[in-house]
Amino acid sequence: SRLRARTELLCDACARLEVAESGTGSDLPEVEKLLEAADAMLAALDAGVKELNSEQETLKASLTEVSEGLAKQKAEFTETLGSFASK
Numbered sequence: 001s002r003l004r005a006r007t008e009l010l011c012d013a014c015a016r017l018e019v020a021e022s023g024t025g026s027d028l029p030e031v032e033k034l035l036e037a038a039d040a041m042l043a044a045l046d047a048g049v050k051e052l053n054s055e056q057e058t059l060k061a062s063l064t065e066v067s068e069g070l071a072k073q074k075a076e077f078t079e080t081l082g083s084f085a086s087k
Contacts, residue, residue: 003048006041013038 017034 003045003052006045006048010038010041010045013041 013034017031017038
């Protein structure tokens with residue numbers, strides 16, 4: 001959601017740049033501001049993506065650990081059940 005909003009802002013800045021580019025030379029300071037804003041948004045998006053990728057890797061590792069633990073418990077229960085069945 002946060003990344004989507006930043007992406008929309010970046011697209012808006014690009015659209016403004018296109019309009020400003022077709023204008024006169026007096027719009028140059030506004031174009032420079034828009035370029036700076038677009039650069040800042042790109043940096044923020046990049047940082048957001050890196051943060052989400054890191055979080056995804058952490059969650060993946062946690063899920064793997066939990067899955068392995070459940071598989072081990074299942075094997076132990078199956079072995080215990082087999083032991084009771086053979087008695």
